[in-house]
Amino acid sequence: MPEIDEQEILKLLKADNPETVKQLFYQFYPFLCNTVFRILKDKALAEDLAQDTFFKFWDKRASIDIQTSLKAYLRRMAVNEALYYIRKNKKFQKDTAVEPGDLGHATDTVEDQLLHQELEDKIGAAIKTLPPRCQAIFRLSRFEDLSYKEIAAKLEISIKTVENQMGKALKLLRAALKEYMHFFLF
Secondary structure (H helix, E strand, O other): OOOOOHHHHHHHHHOOOHHHHHHHHHHHHHHHHHHHHHHHOOHHHHHHHHHHHHHHHHHOOOOOOOOOOHHHHHHHHHHHHHHHHHHHHHHHHHHOOOOHHHHHHHHHHHHHHHHHHHHHHHHHHHHHOOOHHHHHHHHHHHOOOOOHHHHHHHHOOOHHHHHHHHHHHHHHHHHHOHHHHHHHHO
């Protein structure tokens, strides 16, 4: 399926062209299912939430302002859907009877949120310490979901340079975040 320019896609969406969202659905649905599945580990639920992502995307079409790639934007929407589902179900579970052995889990949520925020802050700070070129390549790969080939084309460098810079970035980040590595393992 030929890909069209992202700016053209946004124009067509804002013009209420349903074929555009249909094309996006066929192009990104499997990717979004995999993204949500990695979080929830439930195939049917992942499929439902990926579909919900496209419904919300269609509903927001008039006000969409994408600063990253379309793929990264849809991925973030799908991750948010999964996280919302988790929060909603945690709330439902808290409203039900709490078993005596589960009391420790109910108090972990605020601490977990603080640890998560601290970890995000540390990761952000570690990324900022990377050399500029290395940082740019890392951001394109991890935050905009571009492949090494796409990064090489965008920055007009070789794929091997992208691979080397990503290897360097990951090595430096591992060293900077070594005290937090146990969080990544769980």
